[in-house]
Amino acid sequence: MKSEKLPGKMLLAAVPLLLLAGTAHAAAGPTPAAIAADTIWTVVAAVLVMFMQAGFAFLEAGLTRAKNAGHIAVKNIVIFSIASLVFWAVGFAVCFGTGNAIFGTSGWGLAVPDKDVNTVFASLSFSDIPLAAKYLFEVVFCAVSLAIVWGGMAERTKFIVYIVFGVVFSAAIYPVVGHWIWGGGWLSTLGMQDFAGSTVVHLQGASAALAGAILLGPRIGKYTKDGKSNAIVGHNIPFVVLGTLILWLGWFGFNPGSTMMATTPSVGYFAYVAMTTNLAAAAGALASMFMAWKLLGTPDMSMIANGAIAALVAITATCAFVDPWASIVVGAIAGIIAVVGVLLVDRLRIDDPVGAVAVHGFAGVWGTLANGLFATPDRAKLLGVGGPGLLYGGGFHQLVVQIEGVSASFAYVFVMSFLVLYVLKITVGIRVTEKEELQGLDISEHKMWGYPEIFNPSFGGSGSMGMPSSGASAPRIETVQSAGQTLHP
Template sequence: MKKMLLMLTAIYFALTGNAFAADEPTVTDAIHAVDAMWVIVAGVLVFFMQAGFALLEAGATRMKNAGHIAGKNILSFAIATLVFWAVGFAITFGAGNSIIGTSGWFLNVAEDQVKDVFSSLAWTDTPLAAKFLFQLVFAGVSLAIFWGGIAERAKLIVYFVFGALFIGFVYPVVGHWIWGGGWLSTLGMQDFAGSTVVHLAGGTAALVGALLLGPRIGKYNKDGTSNNIPGHNTVYSVLGVIILWFGWFGFNPGSTMAANGTFFTYVAMTTNLAAAAGAVAALITAWAVLGKPDIGYMLNGVLAALVAITASCAFVKPWAAVVIGAIAGIIMVFSVIFFDRVVKVDDPVGAFSVHGVAGIWGTLSTGFFAAPDLVEKTGVGKPGLFYGGGLEQLWVQFLGVAASFAYVFIASLIILLVIKVTVGLRISREEEIIGLDVSEHGASGYPEQLPNGGSYGKATEAF
C-alpha cells in the first residue's frame, strides 16, 4: 500500500508540474493522485471511442469509402486537439461572460490559470492538464458525430475548415453556456456528461451538413421513394458499437472528475442499464415496424440510449435509467424512418436521430426523473416533475435544448454555406461513383477487390 501511495503521489506531482517534495505522501496527496489517474484513464477510454466511430461508420457505409471514413477519425481528432488547445478550451471554460470565455488562449498550466482563468473547473482538484485532456476528447467525439451525417460525399477540405471552426467557435459556446459558468449554468441546467453539449451539438451539425450536401447518388427515386444503401460490413459496425459502449464507461463516470467518494460507480451502473434497455427496445420496435429484427437498429438503439442517459446518469434512479434508455431506443427507430422517408434527409449512420433526437430526449428527461437526493448530491438544478419538483427544471432543460440547437444549427449553416460557395462541399459525381478511397486518397481500402489493384483508371468498372 505504501508503494502504491508513493507511485500515485509521484504521478500527481508529475501531472501538476510540481517537484516531488515529500518523502512520505499525505492522505490528501494520495487522493489527488487517484483522482488524477482516474480522469486520465477515463479520458483515454473516451479517446478510444474514436476507434468505435471508425469501425461503426466504415461498416455502415460502402466498401469503396471504408478507408477514407475510418482514416478521417485520425485527421478529425488531430485538428480538434490543436484547435481546442489554442482556442476552444478558453472559450468553453475560460473566465469571461455569460456567453463565452474570453481568456486562457493557447493553454498552459501556470498557477494563475489554474486559480483564476479556469475557475469554472475549480469544483474538482484534478490537475488542469488532466481536465484539458478529458474535455478535449469530448470535443473530439462531438466532431466525430458530424462526419457520420455527411459520409460518402464530402470533400476532404471540409474536414479541415469545418472541423477547425466547429471546435474553435461552435462547440465551445454551447459548452460555456452549460459547463463553463454561462447563462444556462446559472439557471441550473442539468447535462452531466453532454447529451446537449456533445451529442446534440454534433448531431445538429450533421443534420445541417446532410441537408446542404443532399442525398447520395441512388438514395432516392424520382417518385421520392427511398432506397436502402446497405453498409459493407455489419461485423465492423457491431464491434464499433461494443467499443463505443466500452468507452462510455469513461464518458459518463469520468465526468465526476474524481474517484474519491466512488460516485462514478453509480453513474456507470445507470449508464449500462440504459444502454441495455435501448438495445432491446430498439430491436423489438424495428421488428414490429419493419417486420424484421434489424441489427442496425439494435446497434443504434444502444447508442441512442447511451446518448440519452449521458445528461441524466447522475440525476436519476436505476429504474428511471431503464425507462430513459428504452424510450431513446424506441424514438430513434421512428426518427430514422421519419427523416429518411418523410423529410428525405440522407443521413448514412442516423447521426441526427441517434445523437440529436436522443440527445434532446435525454436532456429533457431530467426534468421528469431527477431525484431529490441525487440533485442534492450533484448540486445542480432541482428535482424533476415526477418527484414533486413541478415544471421548473423541465423548462430550464427545454430552454437549454432550444437555445443550443438554434445556435449550432445557425452557426453550422453559415460556416458550411461559406465553404460551399468558396471551395465547395461535395465531390463530383464521378468521384462519388469511384469512391472516396481512390478519388481523394489514390488508394482503395480493399485494393485486392478492385481491378488493377484499385488504380484510379480502372476503379470505375467496379462500381
C-alpha cells in the first residue's frame, strides 16, 4: 500500500538479507533480491557523491575571501542543476551510448525501452540495476568534475560563465573522455585502467580549470610587477577542514560505489575498495603535513587538507587494482605532489586559489599512471580491465596505455575548454570588472552579502573587510610567514 513505509531500521536490516540472497543465487544469475541490493547500494553511493558538492562549497569558500563566500557556495547548486539536466538529455548518451570509438550516438534523454537498455548502453550492461540508478550514479560524477573547474577560476569569474560553460562541459567535454575510457571507446579497447575517475573526473576538471585560470589571469594583487607572489589568505580554515572531511566521506560512495553492484566483481568487493581509499587518504594527509613542515616551516592547515584530497584523487583510479601497501604509497606520494604542485603552479604565476590544478590534475595523473606500476595480476583479471603493472611482471605495456590515456584526455579537455572560454571571453566576457572584483562577487554579482553582519553597514558591518582599495595589494608571502599566518599560495 502507498501509505505503508518500512521503518529505517527495518530497511537497514534487510540489506544483509538481500546480499545473502544475491550470493546464494549468484551462479544462477541475478535474482530480484540481488538486483535490489545492488540498486540500494548504488543509490546510497550516489547520494554520498552528491553530498560532495557541500564539501566543495565549504572547501572553496574557506580558501577564498569572505566577500566572495556566498557566490562561491551558491554556484555549486547551479552547476549541479545544470549537470543533472544536460547529462540526462545529452551527456549520458554521449558517454555510455553505443556509438563509435570517440563518442556515443544513442540513448538520448534515456528514452530507451527496458528490453533495449543493455544494447543501447552496452558498456554498463555488467550491472542489472535499473537505468535510472545508473544515470543517478553517473551524473553526480559529472557534477563533481564540473565543480573542480571553478576552484581554479575563483574570485574573478562572471556568474554567467558557470552556466554557459557548464552546459558545454556536461554535454560535449566530460562525456567524450568518459566514453573513451568507460563507454567502450578507444582507450577502453586498449585496456586503460581508471576505476573511478582519476582521469575521467579529476584530470578533466583540473584541465579545464587550468585553461580558465590562464585566460582569466591572476586576481588583483596576487603578483607584483617584479614577479613576487602575494598570499591572498582564505577567510575560514574550519570551513576548509569541514569541506575536506565531507569530501573524504563522499569518497566512500565515489570509489566503492563504482562497483555499481554489492556482489560483483566478488561479494563485498566494494569494502576492499573503501579500505584502500581510506588508507591512501590517511597517508596523503600525513605526507603533505610533513612536506609542508619541511618546505614552509609549519604544518600548513590548508596543505594538510589538500594533501588528503590529492590522495583521494590519486587512489580513485587505483583503488580496485592495487594491494593495500601500494594504496598507502600512492596516497603518500599524492600528498607530496599536492604541496610541491601548489607551489609550482604559483611559481609559474598561474593563480589557482584552491589548488585545483595540483590537487586534481597532478595527483590525478599520478594516480592513473600508478596502475601501470602497481596493478596486480589477480585484480586486473578479476575486473577484466587491462593487465598487471610493471612491478608485477606486466612490463611497460599497461604503463604506456595509461600515459596515452592521460595525454589524450588532457589535450582534448584543455583545448576544448580553452576554445569555449576564449569565445566567451571575446563575446560576453569571462572576468568581472576591477571594481566588481574589489567589491566582492557576493554584492557585485548577486546584490547580496554572504556575511551581511560584516559588510552591510545596516547590520553594523564596516563594509571594508576583504575589500582593499584599488591601489592596495595583498601582503607578500614573506610578510605572512613572519606574522605566523597560514600561507595560501
